[in-house]
Amino acid sequence: MWSNCIRKSFLTAVHPLEFFSRTTYILKRRLPLPKFKKHVDPEFMVTKLPVEYSEYLVVEAGYERMYPHVEIILKATVEDVGQPGQIVKCKPIFAYDLVVLGKALYATPENIKKVKLLPEDAIEKYSTLSAYKTMKLLKNKVISVHMDMHEPWTIEPWHIRANFRLAGVQVLSEDFLELPEKPINGPNLSLEGKDFAIFVTINNSERFPVRCRLRHFTKIYSNRIVLPPDHDCVPSEPIFPDQKELLDSIPLPIHVPEEKFT
Numbered sequence: 001m002w003s004n005c006i007r008k009s010f011l012t013a014v015h016p017l018e019f020f021s022r023t024t025y026i027l028k029r030r031l032p033l034p035k036f037k038k039h040v041d042p043e044f045m046v047t048k049l050p051v052e053y054s055e056y057l058v059v060e061a062g063y064e065r066m067y068p069h070v071e072i073i074l075k076a077t078v079e080d081v082g083q084p085g086q087i088v089k090c091k092p093i094f095a096y097d098l099v100v101l102g103k104a105l106y107a108t109p110e111n112i113k114k115v116k117l118l119p120e121d122a123i124e125k126y127s128t129l130s131a132y133k134t135m136k137l138l139k140n141k142v143i144s145v146h147m148d149m150h151e152p153w154t155i156e157p158w159h160i161r162a163n164f165r166l167a168g169v170q171v172l173s174e175d176f177l178e179l180p181e182k183p184i185n186g187p188n189l190s191l192e193g194k195d196f197a198i199f200v201t202i203n204n205s206e207r208f209p210v211r212c213r214l215r216h217f218t219k220i221y222s223n224r225i226v227l228p229p230d231h232d233c234v235p236s237e238p239i240f241p242d243q244k245e246l247l248d249s250i251p252l253p254i255h256v257p258e259e260k261f262t
Contacts, residue, residue, distance in 0.1 A: 026059040030055040030056060072090065072095045073106075073111060073112055075103055078104070083126060084115070087112075127202070127203040135208055138169065138210050139208065140253050143163055143212045145213065145214050146166070147187065148187065150187065153185070155183070157174035157177045161174050176200060177200060180240060182240060195211055197246050197250070198210055209250060213232065213236065215227075
């Protein structure tokens with residue numbers, strides 16, 4: 001209906017369905033116009049209506065018609081898209097990139113059969129997409145474990161859980177955290193800044209290591225250890241030598257210097 005649709009273009013005399021390009025958008029009003037009396041000019045009354053009647057929704061965009069979405073079948077987990085074996089629709093350029101990277105195939109009957117015939121070991125699956133995002137987040141994060149510099153302590157799961165919360169990650173239960181077999185006791189400044197690995201379990205399915213770094217903390221400001229801005233991005237020695245190979249397999253975050261404005 002012409003009264004409920006407008007066209008974003010320089011030409012106003014041509015109907016949008018007759019002159020369609022990738023810069024053309026067909027919109028409709030979010031709220032339908034009320035009925036006016038016959039003797040009232042509708043164009044004048046529209047200007048008197050509340051602002052809500054001037055809000056529009058996109059019905060169709062020109063680029064969607066010129067470049068329609070294509071179906072692909074995923075061979076690997078892709079963030080915000082899906083998991084292996086799923087058939088999804090996406091933009092042609094994005095689909096082409098996934099196919100080139102070997103993460104997807106065009107959803108032809110032959111390719112669907114190929115993916116179904118692949119062994120389960122060749123396809124990396126996760127319980128949920130949120131589990132994949134959580135693993136990706138934690139694998140590129142160093143959890144600083146802050147312990148008291150004066151009082152004696154032994155690191156327990158609730159310490160790790162509290163420091164996860166300080167890092168912006170909520171762990172629902174301590175049962176999902178697995179600490180090293182050997183205890184870590186302190187205070188011991190010789191262990192300051194050294195790493196150790198723990199294991200985190202998600203959905204009782206995915207189990208993966210996370211890098212933790214021991215930090216000594218005190219309320220006395222003058223006794224605090226001053227850390228450089230990139231302290232989490234610099235390699236450190238492991239607390240337990242047998243965890244060195246495991247810690248080397250966990251990537252360190254990349255330090256991004258802050259921009260200084262003058």
